[in-house]
Amino acid sequence: MRLACVYVPQLALQAALRRSPEARESPSALLTIVGKNRPRVTELDSQARGAGVRPGMTAAQASATCPRLRLFTATAADAEAGAAALCDVGYAFAPRVERDGERIYFAADDLSRLYPQGEQAIAQAVQAHAARLGFGARVALASTKGSARVATRAHELAVVPADRPGARAFLAPLPVHFFTDDAELCAAFRRWGTRTAGAVAVLPTNAVALRLGPAGATVARLARGEDDEPFLPQLPPDALEEAVELDYPVYELEPLAFVLRGLCDRALERLAGRSLACAGLTLRLTLDPRGLDVREVPVAAPTREAKILVELARLDLARRPPEAAVVGVHLIALPARVRATQLDILRPSGPAPNRLAATLARLAALVGPENVGTPAAIDSWRAEAIAVAAYPTTGGSSSGSSGGTMTAQPGEEPGLCLRHRRPPEEIEVLMDRDGPAALRGAETTARILVAAGPYRLSGEWWRDAAEGGSWARDYWDVHASDGAVYRLHRDGRSGRFYLDGYYD
Amino acid sequence: MSVRALELVRDPEIAAEISAHLVSLERLSEERGRRATGLAALDELLGGGWPRAALSEISGRRSSGRTAVVRAALAAAISAGESTALVDVGGTLDAHAAMSTTVPNGPPLLWIRCGAAQALKAADLVVAAGGFGTVALDLCDARLRIPDAAWVRLRHAARAQGTTVLVASGARRLGAFAAAAVDLGGAPAFDTEGRPLFARLEVRAHRLRNGRMQAAQSRSSTDGEQLPCVSLAFTSRS
Numbered sequence: 001m002r003l004a005c006v007y008v009p010q011l012a013l014q015a016a017l018r019r020s021p022e023a024r025e026s027p028s029a030l031l032t033i034v035g036k037n038r039p040r041v042t043e044l045d046s047q048a049r050g051a052g053v054r055p056g057m058t059a060a061q062a063s064a065t066c067p068r069l070r071l072f073t074a075t076a077a078d079a080e081a082g083a084a085a086l087c088d089v090g091y092a093f094a095p096r097v098e099r100d101g102e103r104i105y106f107a108a109d110d111l112s113r114l115y116p117q118g119e120q121a122i123a124q125a126v127q128a129h130a131a132r133l134g135f136g137a138r139v140a141l142a143s144t145k146g147s148a149r150v151a152t153r154a155h156e157l158a159v160v161p162a163d164r165p166g167a168r169a170f171l172a173p174l175p176v177h178f179f180t181d182d183a184e185l186c187a188a189f190r191r192w193g194t195r196t197a198g199a200v201a202v203l204p205t206n207a208v209a210l211r212l213g214p215a216g217a218t219v220a221r222l223a224r225g226e227d228d229e230p231f232l233p234q235l236p237p238d239a240l241e242e243a244v245e246l247d248y249p250v251y252e253l254e255p256l257a258f259v260l261r262g263l264c265d266r267a268l269e270r271l272a273g274r275s276l277a278c279a280g281l282t283l284r285l286t287l288d289p290r291g292l293d294v295r296e297v298p299v300a301a302p303t304r305e306a307k308i309l310v311e312l313a314r315l316d317l318a319r320r321p322p323e324a325a326v327v328g329v330h331l332i333a334l335p336a337r338v339r340a341t342q343l344d345i346l347r348p349s350g351p352a353p354n355r356l357a358a359t360l361a362r363l364a365a366l367v368g369p370e371n372v373g374t375p376a377a378i379d380s381w382r383a384e385a386i387a388v389a390a391y392p393t394t395g396g397s398s399s400g401s402s403g404g405t406m407t408a409q410p411g412e413e414p415g416l417c418l419r420h421r422r423p424p425e426e427i428e429v430l431m432d433r434d435g436p437a438a439l440r441g442a443e444t445t446a447r448i449l450v451a452a453g454p455y456r457l458s459g460e461w462w463r464d465a466a467e468g469g470s471w472a473r474d475y476w477d478v479h480a481s482d483g484a485v486y487r488l489h490r491d492g493r494s495g496r497f498y499l500d501g502y503y504d
Numbered sequence: 505m506s507v508r509a510l511e512l513v514r515d516p517e518i519a520a521e522i523s524a525h526l527v528s529l530e531r532l533s534e535e536r537g538r539r540a541t542g543l544a545a546l547d548e549l550l551g552g553g554w555p556r557a558a559l560s561e562i563s564g565r566r567s568s569g570r571t572a573v574v575r576a577a578l579a580a581a582i583s584a585g586e587s588t589a590l591v592d593v594g595g596t597l598d599a600h601a602a603m604s605t606t607v608p609n610g611p612p613l614l615w616i617r618c619g620a621a622q623a624l625k626a627a628d629l630v631v632a633a634g635g636f637g638t639v640a641l642d643l644c645d646a647r648l649r650i651p652d653a654a655w656v657r658l659r660h661a662a663r664a665q666g667t668t669v670l671v672a673s674g675a676r677r678l679g680a681f682a683a684a685a686v687d688l689g690g691a692p693a694f695d696t697e698g699r700p701l702f703a704r705l706e707v708r709a710h711r712l713r714n715g716r717m718q719a720a721q722s723r724s725s726t727d728g729e730q731l732p733c734v735s736l737a738f739t740s741r742s
Contacts (some may be wrong), residue, residue: 064692193695298706346525350587350611351635359633363626367618371595374612375602386599414543416705416738417571419596419644452700477702477740484566484690485702496699501596503740504571504644 002162003121003124003231004088004108005148007138011102013043015082016072018134019244019262019467027051028070030201031059040071064070075367077243077328079447084241085270089130089137092273096233103149105231110142111226119159129273134266143167153178167225179219188212189219197223236274239282240333242267249288249325256326257314263331264306264311264313271335277302277357279336281309283316286328293322300364300372301357302336303394307359309333357393381459382471383500416503418487423500429488436476439488441499446480453477458492477503539586539638539668542576545734546686549711554638555683559659561713563658563676564688566644568614569707571596571689572673572738576638577670582610586637589614589630593623593646606631624654631661631669643673655681674714685730707736 008014008298013030017023027047031039041057051066059071062501063319086104090097094106108122115121123139128451130137140151142160147167151158153174160170174197176189188211194200199207200223221227242263260283271278299315303309338357351359362370373388427441435451453476472492479485487500514521538552547553554560556575564570569703574590581588588611590597595617602613616626618644627641637663659681662669671678675687690707694700710731 164620344522347585348587348637349635351633355633356635359629362629364618367616367627369623371617373615375597375599375615377599384599386597388615388617391612414572414576414738416569416737417575417598417739420573420598422595449699451704464702479692479694479702481735482566483691486703502566503702504567504568 001231002108002141002143003105003145003148004093004111004122004139005103005105005142005145005152006086006126006130006151007103007140007149008086008130008135009102009138010043010045011082011086012074012079013045013072014135015078015085016061016074017482018080018082018085018266020070020072020398021134023070023072024473026054026068026070027066028071028072029053029062030074032074034337041071042074061487073247075245077245081242084237085133085196085266086135087236088240088270089126089133089274091236092129093126094113098231098233103152105148106233107231120157123157123159133269133273144225144227145229145231147171150174150178150222166223168201168223171223171225172196172201176200176219179222180215182215185212185215185219188216221418228363229257238335240267240270240335241330243328243330245286245325245328246284246326249327251325253314253317253321256308256317256329257331260313260331261306261310263329264309264333267331267333268304268306268309271333272304274335275337277304278309278333279339280334281313282332283313284332285322285326286324286330286332287324288327289324291324292298293326295320298364298369300360300369300390302338303358303360303361304338304468305361308361308365312361312369315365315368353393354389359392362391375478381457384422384424385417386420386422402480418501419504420501421499424489424500427488427497427499429497431489436478436488436497437488439478439480439497444480444482444484444486444499446482446484448478448480450479451476454490475500507738514733517669518521519549523597538588539577540580541549541573542580543573543736545736546573546576546709549686549709549732550684550714550732551645554670555714556668557663558680558683559655559662559669559671559678560684560686561676561678562672562686562688563674564690565674567692567705568688568710569599569689569705569736569738570644570688571642572705572707573686573709573736574642574670574672577638578613578640578669581638581668582613582718584637585611587611587614587635589616589639591616591618591623591627591630591639591641593618596642598631620648622665624650624658627669628654628658628661631658631665634667636665638668638670640670640672643671643677645674650677650716652681682713684714686710687712701738704737704739708740709734 016030029041029044029048031040033039041055041062044053048066048069053062055068062069067084087097089098090104090106093111098105111122111162119141123141126139127137138152138156140148140158142148142151143162147160151160160167174196177186179481200220203220205220208220244259257317279302280299283295283297284294287293295316297313321497360372373391376387376389378385378387425441427437427439430438436448438447456474458472463469475489477485485503488497489500491496538557540553540558541547562570562573578588590613597615618626621638623641627639630636630639655678687710688707693704693706695703710733
């Protein structure tokens with residue numbers, strides 16, 4: 001089995017840099033709070049190191065040493081999102097991935113079909129994808145986890161030969177400290193005069209194990225290209241998460257939308273790597289000083305456009321603003337596969353599923369998700385009752401859906417339509433002996449020339465008052481002096497009149 | 505595919521289905537520029553139907569049959585297997601009329617309920633998505649001023665996607681942006697034997713515009729001659 005290892009050095013710093021990509025150009029360092037002490041530099045990039053910044057410095061010391069230094073504070077949200085994004089580098093190439101700290105491993109056997117140019121091309125593709133997700137990664141391909149791990153320490157890109165002698169020859173010139181993090185062990189090998197893997201490889205394993213214990217034996221085996229560490233991959237999680245902890249509370253919608261844009265961009269980039277789209281959002285807002293605001297943001301159809309997701313979230317936040325200022329945003333994206341559809345040869349081609357999905361999401365963002373779909377019947381005798389069912393985005397047919405279509409039966413006379421007012425508008429009606437004589441509403445004041453009715457309708461007597469209760473109405477179709485034919489009703493309980501709409 | 509080629513298809517059911525979908529080249533080229541309105545009289549008035557890849561306007565006051573004409577056009581497009589959309593300002597769609605008949609495996613209607621301010625934007629999005637044969641924009645009760653630029657953009661999208669865009673409104677809004685324009689005027693008819701019963705709406709449809717050539721004819725006819733018109737009737741089913 002060939003394994004690919006992706007190593008992201010200083011993952012915590014790189015995870016923090018994902019939310020500020022512009023800071024990559026300048027020296028940057030990560031501050032971590034340990035206990036009640038002042039935050040200290042724990043991770044730093046090569047530019048900062050070159051400028052004299054060292055781990056253990058306080059923020060003031062580091063800033064004094066390097067005035068251009070960008071300092072980031074380590075947060076749990078960044079660390080989690082960074083670790084998940086690192087796994088997504090692997091899930092873009094393999095269905096299962098094993099994560100071990102700042103490294104991931106995945107099987108790369110099948111990738112040779114996609115990259116016939118060779119394993120170097122595979123490693124380059126993996127590195128390029130990691131860069132798209134905001135990571136500067138080292139990639140190695142090897143037959144064992146240990147060899148791959150050591151190779152990522154030594155090289156930016158490495159392909160360890162598949163055969164054991166070749167792997168041994170590849171590892172031979174590497175220094176011993178690449179094979180273990182144990183400083184005492186490294187010192188012991190140095191005392192013996194074995195500074196490279198080649199020198200360790202010729203030592204008898206039993207003798208090394210006797211003197212340096214199991215850890216020493218492991219190093220000796222690794223140096224010979226032998227490794228029995230098992231590969232334990234895992235499936236990807238059901239949802240994809242991105243989070244950010246804000247430096248100060250956000251009270252207004254626009255700054256929050258700006259934060260959401262970054263989160264959505266990063267989440268969609270990760271989804272795109274797995275050829276997935278976002279089918280739904282969950283926002284978990286951490287409120288100041290305490291409390292959580294959790295909300296579901298429905299997405300009409302899977303989309304890969306951050307603008308649409310931000311717009312939907314913005315609309316939802318505008319409808320129901322958080323009760324307090326926001327100090328943290330946690331975004332959970334529901335992945336969905338955008339499937340190709342076989343079109344019907346004998347029918348006009350409908351909208352392309354991908355474009356339709358994006359359009360539905362944009363429409364939902366514009367008018368609200370509850371207002372986009374296909375009309376569906378409700379089990380009710382109320383004339384104005386109607387529901388909106390989801391519009392199918394796959395295929396051009398409605399088979400099996402509850403959606404309705406509007407067609408005329410062959411040979412049938414076209415029917416009139418009633419333009420409903422939802423909800424019915426309360427109006428004043430002047431009654432005489434023959435029925436309604438005049439009406440006055442918000443937009444209409446007219447005499448009634450002809451009134452047909454009343455038609456009595458009632459129903460839903462089985463419902464509780466909490467559910468709307470039963471209803472009883474007397475309906476009239478009236479020809480008003482303004483030329484329109486209105487439908488109005490008198491509520492049986494209250495005696496009030498309502499305008500249902502007009503025929504058109 | 506010729507009749508001779510059809511003979512090679514052994515299965516008579518498949519041959520029948522294929523032949524049902526075959527049309528002559530002459531008829532195809534004739535119909536390519538028009539979409540059926542769903543009303544024979546209106547098809548005749550417009551010379552085959554609503555123009556493709558263009559804006560068309562249906563104007564008239566309340567109870568003049570605008571919604572019924574739009575519904576007939578959408579129904580005809582759905583019967584032809586085309587995807588359709590209705591941008592419904594105020595959400596006035598008659599659910600029972602919409603649900604009364606369905607086409608098994610037919611494309612469903614995309615229904616967008618919105619306010620007047622979002623209507624043009626929504627229509628623009630749907631048309632620009634492509635693949636929709638007919639898109640109806642129902643502005644019958646909307647009170648808003650629409651800038652010419654919005655119509656230009658919508659017309660451009662309709663032309664690019666080959667979509668028939670029907671705009672229904674209380675008064676003429678599109679002017680020269682409409683490739684076809686029909687003005688409706690209706691009068692209700694009541695059965696008066698016994699208690700009055702609303703029976704139908706009798707509508708006169710006047711053709712105001714129909715393509716560039718006929719637009720010029722219409723302009724001249726407004727000076728003195730009468731506009732070409734047909735009668736339509738829509739029955740009440742309530």
